[in-house]
Amino acid sequence: MDVEKPVGAALNRDIAKGEIVEAELDAFISGRDRKRRLEERDRAEEAAWAESTRKANEKRLQQARYEWHWHHTTQAERLRNTLEQLIEHHEQRAEELMGGGDAA
DSSP: OOOOOOTTGGGOOOOHHHHHHHHHHHHHHHHHHHHHHHHHHHHHHHHHHHHHHHHHHHHHHHHHHHHHHHHHHHHHHHHHHHHHHHHHHHHHHHHHHHHTOOOO
């Protein structure tokens, strides 16, 4: 005797196993997304830190340039004044020696 299966009998299965697999898949996807977001945040923080460091280094170098500029400018002025005074002193001394005036 040939018993025919009712229509839809193939659909009458236990779907609990499929739901467990789906839940595991959702958990896996969520975990990967969370990890990706953390890595992206870390990369953004590293990039911000690198940029901050670059700016701080540039500011420090610029400050050093200004300080060396000031040093050389003021040193040149001091030397100029000293040399002018020395030149004047030696010219006066030479004049005194050649003029026969009161030489000390």
